[in-house]
Structure formats: structure tokens, C-alpha cells
Amino acid sequence: MFSGNFRAMAIPDYQALMLPVLDRLEDGQPHELRVLREEIAVALKLSEEDRAELLPSGAQSVFDNRVGWAKTYLEKAGLLKSLKRGVFQITERGRKVLASKPAAINNALLVEYAEFREFTQRPVGDETSTPTSEQRPSGDITPEEALERAYQDLRKKTEAELLNAVLQASPRFFERLVVELLVKMGYGGSLEDAGKALGRSHDGGIDGLIKEDPLGLDVIYVQAKRWQNTVGRPDIQAFAGSLEGERARKGVFITASNFSREAKEYVTRIEKKIVLIDGARLSALMFDFGIGVNAVSAYQVKRVDSDFFSEE
Numbered sequence: 260m261f262s263g264n265f266r267a268m269a270i271p272d273y274q275a276l277m278l279p280v281l282d283r284l285e286d287g288q289p290h291e292l293r294v295l296r297e298e299i300a301v302a303l304k305l306s307e308e309d310r311a312e313l314l315p316s317g318a319q320s321v322f323d324n325r326v327g328w329a330k331t332y333l334e335k336a337g338l339l340k341s342l343k344r345g346v347f348q349i350t351e352r353g354r355k356v357l358a359s360k361p362a363a364i365n366n367a368l369l370v371e372y373a374e375f376r377e378f379t380q381r382p383v384g385d386e387t388s389t390p391t392s393e394q395r396p397s398g399d400i401t402p403e404e405a406l407e408r409a410y411q412d413l414r415k416k417t418e419a420e421l422l423n424a425v426l427q428a429s430p431r432f433f434e435r436l437v438v439e440l441l442v443k444m445g446y447g448g449s450l451e452d453a454g455k456a457l458g459r460s461h462d463g464g465i466d467g468l469i470k471e472d473p474l475g476l477d478v479i480y481v482q483a484k485r486w487q488n489t490v491g492r493p494d495i496q497a498f499a500g501s502l503e504g505e506r507a508r509k510g511v512f513i514t515a516s517n518f519s520r521e522a523k524e525y526v527t528r529i530e531k532k533i534v535l536i537d538g539a540r541l542s543a544l545m546f547d548f549g550i551g552v553n554a555v556s557a558y559q560v561k562r563v564d565s566d567f568f569s570e571e
Contacts, residue, residue: 270309270322272399276329277364279303281338284349285357292345296326315407318560328401332366336375403560418542421551425515425541426487433485434466436550437513440541441469443548446479471509480510490514492521495533502531510534513541 279299284290300310300322312321330347333339338353349357352372361368369375400408425433441447447469466484471477482498484490495512502510510533517537526533536544545551 270305270312270325271303273325273328273332273401274365274399275363276326277333277369278361280326280329281333281349281353281357281364284339284347284353287349287354289342289346289348292327292330292347296323299326314403315411316403316560319403321404324401324403332369332375333364335378336369336372338364338369406558406560414546417552418539418546421542421545422515422538424551425485425538428485430485433515434483436545437481437483440544440548440550441481441511443550444544446471468507477509478507480505480507482510482512484513485515487516489517489519490522490535490537491519492525495522495525495535499526499529499531499533502533508532511536514538515541 276299279302280295283295283298305322310320310322313319314321314324330339333353334341334347336352337350338356339347339349341347356364356368366379370379425436428436438447466482468478468480471479480502490512495518498510498512502508508531510531512533513536515538517539518535523535526535
């Protein structure tokens, strides 16, 4: 029987969870998935941080997602069966597998069964298929993890291209870009108002000011520099001094380059609230708020709505 004598560890991949899932069903009784997840988490000595780790989308925990796919694969191989939603039990085939005392249960073992081979080898587009080959886990990651990894890779590539385009643009274009981004983020009122406020010339190292809220109850002073050299502490000190001259409490310093460690440390020690936005963060914000990018494709990940099928 799965003893649970494990040291604290990172979340196992979905294949490594197959044996713990099946082992917990050895008594032949119906088991609820939610209870089984808790039992395995305790047996593996997963920390609260491990259990709280979410997929990048935030839609589900990594651990719950991997246990779910381990259960799905075992079911497709005929080692367990679902009795109703969220409740399942071991089959005679599953008992025989456990009786052989396998060191592990994984895809290499499950492929011995015709049902599993049929499940994994159905071509994309087969309407009788459950998950398509593009939806099934590949290697040690689940479909959701594979999809989100691909998304993050594409995002990083696009952000790098955005930053490169920003660095090649004119300083005047950079100012307009900053205006549009801040308005999209909810600052500055209208584009026209923010453009006037940020585009005009200011003294003392301030490029402009914008409304913090639609009513203009407070203002934020802005420094926008399309520099390629690192912004150091003296530049931030000068900006902070300019805020003091204006009796201002808040400022944003935006650059297409980056900030030195000393500059970052400096803003944490002063009373003024100054937010530093470097090139990497700028391109990420542009991506998030749709500045300089177009949507190419959109994919919806759907799951069965159990409430729809409830007859109660």
C-alpha cells in the first residue's frame, strides 16, 4: 500500500501521480476525487505553498490539474472507472497492475492496453475522440501547462519585439505611446487631456503631469525618457527633487532602458512615491493593455458544466 513516507517535495508530474492515485483505490471502494487529492497531498507532504501554486491562467491549482489528468489516463487505460462525476473506483485490471507491485505507473505501462492506445492515437479532428492529440499531456506536463508555456513563450517573443520597436521610435513617438498607455491604464482622463498635460514642456526635469483619477482629485508627475543607457540614482534624485519643488507626492519615471540597482533602492527609502517602469515592464504593460499589438488568434479552453446536467 502507498505508505506516504515521503519527504516534503515539489509537485510531481502527472505520470508520477498515477501510482499514488491507483494505490489509494486498492480497497475497491468508491472514492471522491476531492478527498483523494487531499490524501495524496498529505502523503506527499506537499507544503501549503505547493498546494496554492496555480497554473499561469489562475484557473486551477497545478496539483489538482495533474491529479485530474493522472485519473483520466488511468481511466482511459481501464485501470479505474467513474461511477458518477467526481467519484470512481479501481477495476479488476487495476487490481492486477497493483498486484504486480510496479515501481511506477506511466504512459509506457499504460500503452500496453488497447483502449489507451486508441485514446492516445486518435487523429486530431476525429469527432469521436475525447481529448485530441493536441489536448492530451505530452511528456511530463498536462495540456493546460503545455498551452500556457506556449503562450508565455509567444508573449516573451512579442514583448521583445515591442521593446525593439520602441527603441527605434523617435522621442516624440515615445511620449505619445506613454500617453496612450497611461490612459488605457485608467489615468489621465481622455487622450486629449493627457496629451496636453504630458506633451507640454515643464521645468525641473518633469515631462508632464496626468490625472490620477477621472475627477482629477490628485495628479501624478511623469518623466518619460526613451533612453538606451541605464538610468542611475542621480537621475531619480533629480526627478524626486523636481517633485519636491512642485509639492507633489507621486511620480512615474518611464524609460525604454533599465534602472540601476542604486536607483531602485533609492525610491524605496524616500517619502515620495515614485514608480519606476523600465523597458521590460513597459513592453509587458503594452502587451497587457493592447498598445502596439493586434490579436491574431484566440482559443477558449472549456470544461463540462456539471450544473447543466443536474436533474435535481
